[in-house]
Amino acid sequence: MSKFHSSVSRRDFMKGLGLAGASIGALSAVAPMFSDMDEVMGAPAGDLKRPWYVKEKDTPAVEIDWSLMKRYDKRIFSTGDFQKINDASKDLVLKLEGTTDINEAHSKWAKANTPGMTLRDQALWNGTQISRSFEPPYTFLGPQKSKTPEILGVPKWSATPEENTRILRVAGRLFGAFTVGVAELNEQNIKIIWSNNGKQDIVFEDVDEPYTTATKYVVPRKCKYVFVADTRHGEHATKTAPGAIINSAQQIAYFTAAHMDSRFQEFLRTLGYSCLGTSPAGSASWPVMTGVGELGRGANVITPEHGAMHRKFNFFFTDMPLAPTKPIDAGMNRFCYTCKKCGIQCPTSTIPIETEPTWEGHGAWNNSGVKAWFLNYPTCGGKFDYKSTWGPGYCGMCMANCVFSKFDDANVHEIVKAVASTTSVFNAFFNNMDDTFQYGQNWRAHQMGDTYIEDWWNTMGPEFGYLTRTG
Secondary structure (H helix, E strand, O other), X not given: OOOOOOOOEHHHHHHHOOOOOHXXXXXHHHOOXXXXXXXHHOOOOOOOOOOOOOEEOOOOOOOEOOXXXXXXXXXXXXXXXXXXXXXXXXXXHHHXXXXXXXXXXXXXXXXXXXXXXOHHHHHHHHHHHHHHOOOOOOOOOOOOOOOOHXXXXXXXXXXXXXXXXXXXXXXXXXXXXXXXXXXXXOOOHHHHEOOEOOOOEEEEEOOOOOEEOOOEEEEEOOOOEEEEEXXXXXXXXXXXXXXXXXXXXXXXXXXXXXXXXXXXXXXXXXXXXXXXXXXXXXXXXXXXXXXOOEEOOOOOEEEOOOEOOEEEEEEEEEOOOOOOOOXXXXXXXXXXXXXXXXXXXXXXXXXXXXXXXXXXXXXXXXXXXXXXXXXXXXXXXXXXXXXXXXXXXXXXXXXXXXXXXXXXXXXXXXXXXXXXXXXXOOHHHHHHHHHHOOOOOOOOHHHHOOOHHHHHOOOOOOHHHOOOOOO
């Protein structure tokens, strides 16, 4: 039996941290017991060993009103004031730099040795651009090149749902995923899936095999499981945001995600099951529903292990029996109420800084049914926007400055996460300490004198920029 086999109350934990006192009294009335450590380590749905303070729940930490939610038609995404707002955002960075041409801005930054946009920084981005030309396309049916059980003359793979979830996680690690989360479709969560992806309808039919036409993607009703796999951003490069270095990390992550998509599809094809892609849903939806992470203020997914350092979440429909994974509560969504750091640092005010989330979105680009901090998306994620023109690529301030996006080399970061997961009393204190230690001060580094970007070039980082840990 593990020597860490114990149950610890919130009061005892706070005393152990030396934080007992007046605040303990406020906590004592709501002091649940932490999960048994051996139970956490022996999770039946797979091998993801999460920090002990991460609690599983039947519903996500964010509020959802399923009666308000309807399947989103992405054809309406750019309607209304989208283009007007997007155009204003596109011009913002150029006005700040005193030019009207992005190429001129690139040249200006290179000549001025602007941190994040020096010749060396831009060369790095151009080096990673080549990876995009080798990406396989994201497709609904997948490459369909691998041998099936029928071709091999063997029965299709058969195992328990728990075993199937586990092998997806094991294979996913090799394919490039941090983890895999699973949900079973029902009359409520099916509303998360778009009704139209902008070109084709997404429909469910009583058919044996999936198929596509010019107007629709058809998912057999027997494909009642959804699993999601995430691709991370390289942490060290992301923290140089904004500029060419973080955009290089973005390119690598997209390359990984595209290949991972096809790899899962061919993997399940050989096992004898359907695996249908293109991820027709909001990027944070299924990761939150399956417990990969929690919804953050920036409409992004925050995980206990890697904070906001996630680039893309691929999700798939499958008829392979899987063991669903539950939503989690590690106090991260609650922390966003107090923190506001991503909203304050956002150059275009795309991320709101109001304390309370709302049920009301900004426009057709937001869907209803979730109580959240809705992004004014056209100022951030449009076709020619601030994020894409800063040069040559990516803002990423919300990812780089998230309090949870900290390297865990220092034990204090794990302590902060553990305390935040159990009480919000210290959230403001932790946020202030984050500023005191000058995390995330590299925003527009050429104006602030931060040396992080230069330091990045003097640090030998991990392969592909991903920090990994065994276990």
